[in-house]
Amino acid sequence: MVQEKKKLRIGWFTFSCCEDSTVLMTEILNDHWQEWAPLLDIRHARVLQKENILDSMDVAFVEGALASEEHIEKLKEIRTLATKVVAVGACACIGMPSGNRNQFDDHTQEEISFLTARFSHLPKVLKLEDVVAVDAKLPGCPMNEQQFIHLMKAMLQTFRIT
Ligand code: SF4
Numbered sequence: 115m116v117q118e119k120k121k122l123r124i125g126w127f128t129f130s131c132c133e134d135s136t137v138l139m140t141e142i143l144n145d146h147w148q149e150w151a152p153l154l155d156i157r158h159a160r161v162l163q164k165e166n167i168l169d170s171m172d173v174a175f176v177e178g179a180l181a182s183e184e185h186i187e188k189l190k191e192i193r194t195l196a197t198k199v200v201a202v203g204a205c206a207c208i209g210m211p212s213g214n215r216n217q218f219d220d221h222t223q224e225e226i227s228f229l230t231a232r233f234s235h236l237p238k239v240l241k242l243e244d245v246v247a248v249d250a251k252l253p254g255c256p257m258n259e260q261q262f263i264h265l266m267k268a269m270l271q272t273f274r275i276t
Pocket residue numbers: 130131132133134135177178202203204205206210211212254255256257
């Protein structure tokens with residue numbers, strides 16, 4: 115019986131942000147699709163496919179900051195399913211610029227309170243590491259293209275995908 119080749123099981127997730135790293139990632143795939151398609155099992159990436167599955171992953175790429183309890187619960191679930199979690203972009207790595215409202219003065223906080231209440235948002239926007247352990251970071255706003263390519267190659271090596 116022919117054994118199916120092992121692929122790198124990945125997920126791409128987005129929380130509170132502008133999704134520029136998602137756009138960059140799709141642009142990078144334009145250049146690397148031929149090389150990576152046979153090596154990747156994309157379990158979850160809404161920007162790339164309609165059918166998405168939330169199950170075990172080798173690597174979960176997570177973009178954006180956490181603005182609600184719903185985000186926190188989803189991230190915790192991703193953490194339990196993924197061997198490696200990568201924080202993608204400054205919002206995921208340091209909570210900014212998505213977390214700008216954390217720095218508002220009391221008066222401005224009061225002015226936006228009806229919005230945070232309406233959307234059940236947290237009092238403060240959080241970075242990923244405030245909630246779960248992160249294995250690798252791709253800083254920058256958006257992420258650096260070459261660092262993403264380098265990290266993807268490193269993950270393929272780590273999980274012995276050839
Ligand atoms: S880090 Fe910058 S590019 Fe990335 S989601 Fe945040 S604001 Fe957008």
